[in-house]
Amino acid sequence: MIEHIKCDLAGSKFDDVNMKGSLFNNINLSESALTDNNLSDTRIKNVNASNVTFHYVKFTGAAIDRCLLEGMTIDGVLVTDLIAAYQQLTSG
Numbered sequence: 001m002i003e004h005i006k007c008d009l010a011g012s013k014f015d016d017v018n019m020k021g022s023l024f025n026n027i028n029l030s031e032s033a034l035t036d037n038n039l040s041d042t043r044i045k046n047v048n049a050s051n052v053t054f055h056y057v058k059f060t061g062a063a064i065d066r067c068l069l070e071g072m073t074i075d076g077v078l079v080t081d082l083i084a085a086y087q088q089l090t091s092g
Contacts, residue, residue: 072079 069079069083074082
């Protein structure tokens with residue numbers, strides 16, 4: 001395993017790289033682009049994903065738990081409105 005601590009890789013480009021099983025901690029990926037990547041079985045915890053946009057992403061089996069969802073939309077519909085409607089249907 002190669003270990004790098006406190007690196008500045010700003011502006012780097014990676015293509016056709018195998019990083020399976022890697023650990024990323026305290027990483028600044030703001031203004032980055034992830035395209036054609038495999039994130040299956042990845043755990044994402046305590047991450048600021050404000051203003052992130054997902055296009056053509058496969059979310060099969062994905063779970064969102066204990067997250068701040070204010071302003072989050074799916075196909076233009078507020079997720080908080082979807083959850084409120086679901087809770088109203090299931091509670092009464």
